[in-house]
Amino acid sequence: MTTALLILHFCVTIALIGVVLIQRSEGGGLGIGSSQGMGAFMSGRxxxxxxxxxxxxxxxxxxxxxxxxxxxxxxxxxxxxxxILAQPPAATTPAPVAPATTAPAPQPAAPAHP
Known part of the structure; x- marks a missing residue:
């Protein structure tokens, strides 16, 4: 049933786009809806x-x-x-923290001998 409704929806969409494009706007549009091109089938109104x-x-x-x-x-x-509205927000876990280690103090560099 869903497939049939989707196909019908697609056909209605294409028809709606076509009818909107045919309409004569203030700027003229495509101008297909005028009585001149239709062989006096219907009046403009x-x-x-x-x-x-x-x-x-x-x-x-x-x-x-x-x-x-x-x-x-x-x-x-x-x-x-x-x-996304039906699901509760995911719980965030903090990143693991590495234990603090005491590093030995850096030794001053020995002077270079010439």
Missing amino acids: GTANLLTRTTAVLAGVFMLLSLLLAMLYKGSVTGEGHD
Whole structure:
């Protein structure tokens, strides 16, 4: 079931990206959504409304699938480092300290003979 949801999520994501790119923005965008390129299939306003509704529906489906997949994966991942909020912080142990030894005082160097 998870694999099917992931594939559906991927398809919705690709469709959402495509619909957003097709929309005509104030700067012109890709301009594919204009009625000039569509052979008078729909008016400019009708195309904009259709693309806006399609974007809203796809965004809603994307969010629902994301939440559903997150709930399905919650708790199913085991191992260290995956769910950092559920694990208590690791106890730290201090590094071992070497015992202090008394070293003999350094001897002054003997003067060199010429």
